[in-house]
Amino acid sequence: MKTEERLEIEGLRGRRFLAGTVKVGGAKNAVLKMMSATILFADRVKMTNVPEIEDVRRTAELLVDLGAEVSFSGDHTCDIDTTNLTKTVITPEISKKLRASIVLTGPLLARFGRVSFPHPGGCVIGRRPIDLFLAGFEALGANVTLKNDLYEIKAKNGQLIGAEIFFKNQSVTATETFLLAGVLAKGKTVLKNCALEPEIISLGEYLKKCGAKISGLGTTTIEIEGGARLHAKGKIYHTIPDRIEAGSFLILATLAGKDVTIADCEPKHLTAVIDFLREAGAEIIVGQNFLRVINRKKPKLIASDLKTHEYPGFPTDLQAPMSVFLTQAVGQSFIFETIFEGRLGHLESLEQMGAKVKLLDAHRAIINGPNELHSRELFSPDLRAGLAYIIAGLVAKGRTTVHNVGYIDRGYENIEGKLTALGAKIKRIHLENETICHFSSEN
Numbered sequence: 001m002k003t004e005e006r007l008e009i010e011g012l013r014g015r016r017f018l019a020g021t022v023k024v025g026g027a028k029n030a031v032l033k034m035m036s037a038t039i040l041f042a043d044r045v046k047m048t049n050v051p052e053i054e055d056v057r058r059t060a061e062l063l064v065d066l067g068a069e070v071s072f073s074g075d076h077t078c079d080i081d082t083t084n085l086t087k088t089v090i091t092p093e094i095s096k097k098l099r100a101s102i103v104l105t106g107p108l109l110a111r112f113g114r115v116s117f118p119h120p121g122g123c124v125i126g127r128r129p130i131d132l133f134l135a136g137f138e139a140l141g142a143n144v145t146l147k148n149d150l151y152e153i154k155a156k157n158g159q160l161i162g163a164e165i166f167f168k169n170q171s172v173t174a175t176e177t178f179l180l181a182g183v184l185a186k187g188k189t190v191l192k193n194c195a196l197e198p199e200i201i202s203l204g205e206y207l208k209k210c211g212a213k214i215s216g217l218g219t220t221t222i223e224i225e226g227g228a229r230l231h232a233k234g235k236i237y238h239t240i241p242d243r244i245e246a247g248s249f250l251i252l253a254t255l256a257g258k259d260v261t262i263a264d265c266e267p268k269h270l271t272a273v274i275d276f277l278r279e280a281g282a283e284i285i286v287g288q289n290f291l292r293v294i295n296r297k298k299p300k301l302i303a304s305d306l307k308t309h310e311y312p313g314f315p316t317d318l319q320a321p322m323s324v325f326l327t328q329a330v331g332q333s334f335i336f337e338t339i340f341e342g343r344l345g346h347l348e349s350l351e352q353m354g355a356k357v358k359l360l361d362a363h364r365a366i367i368n369g370p371n372e373l374h375s376r377e378l379f380s381p382d383l384r385a386g387l388a389y390i391i392a393g394l395v396a397k398g399r400t401t402v403h404n405v406g407y408i409d410r411g412y413e414n415i416e417g418k419l420t421a422l423g424a425k426i427k428r429i430h431l432e433n434e435t436i437c438h439f440s441s442e443n
């Protein structure tokens with residue numbers, strides 16, 4: 001992780017200044033799962049609209065370590081061939097940095113009858129248990145043991161047997177892992193209380209095109225009839241737009257935009273976010289595949305209560321950026337983070353910048369606004385809070401420094417380049433030699 005880099009941001013002091021078009025990339029949380037799914041294929045899979053982000057590179061490293069051939073071309077395209085893959089131990093060094101690595105376990109176990117992996121890492125935003133996975137493996141007839149910090153999962157006679165699995169919590173990665181496992185399990189697998197995120201549907205739809213027998217995508221019950229390995233036969237997986245990146249730009253545009261268009265996005269995946277912002281006073285034009293915010297004069301933003309929820313509710317991944325918005329809204333807002341218990345840490349930093357924040361417990365907080373934010377030196381605790389700090393820095397008065405940029409690079413491609421194109425003054429600095437990589441134009 002490139003934690004040695006920092007971003008320096010010149011604040012706009014609440015002015016609506018940014019203008020132009022920003023393009024949204026492919027969804028991190030879609031493409032990472034599709035990369036894992038290539039293990040189910042007997043031929044090469046081509047993916048397009050693949051974002052150039054750290055988590056994609058790490059997943060590629062994991063696949064290469066397992067024996068896959070992975071190649072990237074400069075136009076956001078990636079080819080993966082898992083034909084010669086034989087290894088079933090997921091490398092702890094990389095996997096511990098990446099929660100999405102858990103999704104590799106489903107297809108590896110289904111194809112080879114065994115898999116070993118450490119407790120996966122990822123952003124430190126709560127406990128992030130894996131009990132649903134272990135229970136699911138056992139339901140499919142596998143034996144689970146823990147030896148030297150490695151989970152070893154072995155299917156009886158090397159073959160998973162389809163079964164009914166009820167997820168006691170709706171989990172994105174658990175739904176994906178068992179969707180993939182079911183494709184090569186013997187007989188029917190029925191998944192109940194599944195997550196409904198669009199990234200899961202896009203994954204399942206592609207698998208269906210390539211021969212998988214799946215029904216119920218986008219509902220809480222998914223049925224999979226197991227069969228043989230899938231064949232892409234040249235069919236391309238096109239990564240859906242990243243709704244979290246789009247939502248982050250939308251929040252920024254309402255706070256600091258004069259006329260900003262967010263292009264190449266899927267507005268229907270952002271209904272909860274658009275509705276929330278509109279109710280709080282933002283004016284948003286919704287197009288077929290774009291969003292536009294025009295702030296001719298400074299709009300009056302009104303406090304609103306924010307409760308995160310599984311899709312199609314308000315995404316937890318946009319709670320941190322939206323809390324920056326709430327510091328600029330008039331009145332008292334209540335934040336209820338229902339998914340993760342460690343995801344309000346950024347509020348302390350916003351408080352240090354001048355926001356009026358009261359933390360009630362690990363899940364709930366109150367923000368009273370509006371308050372002018374002042375520049376600070378900030379340390380990203382995770383990817384989404386890091387983006388929230390960039391937004392806060394742009395809204396604030398003075399120059400804000402954001403450290404731990406490596407976290408932000410995990411999920412956002414060339415963030416400073418995209419924001420510079422809108423007129424933001426944001427530059428990346430290497431701490432080792434203080435070389436400035438990106439300079440924004442004067443505003």
Ligand code: EPU
Nearest residue numbers: 029100128129130131132133169170171172173317339383
């Ligand atoms: N949970 C369990 N047991 C499990 C797994 C999950 O109790 O075995 C609980 C979690 O503790 C949490 C809830 O279930 O309370 C939902 O978590 P989920 O499993 O859905 O989260 P995840 O699959 O680990 C994905 C995204 C996250 C995103 C969440 C929620 C990936 C790689 N990660 O995580 O994305 O916040 O869904 O939408 O898809 C990010 O991109 O920054 C990020 C953290």
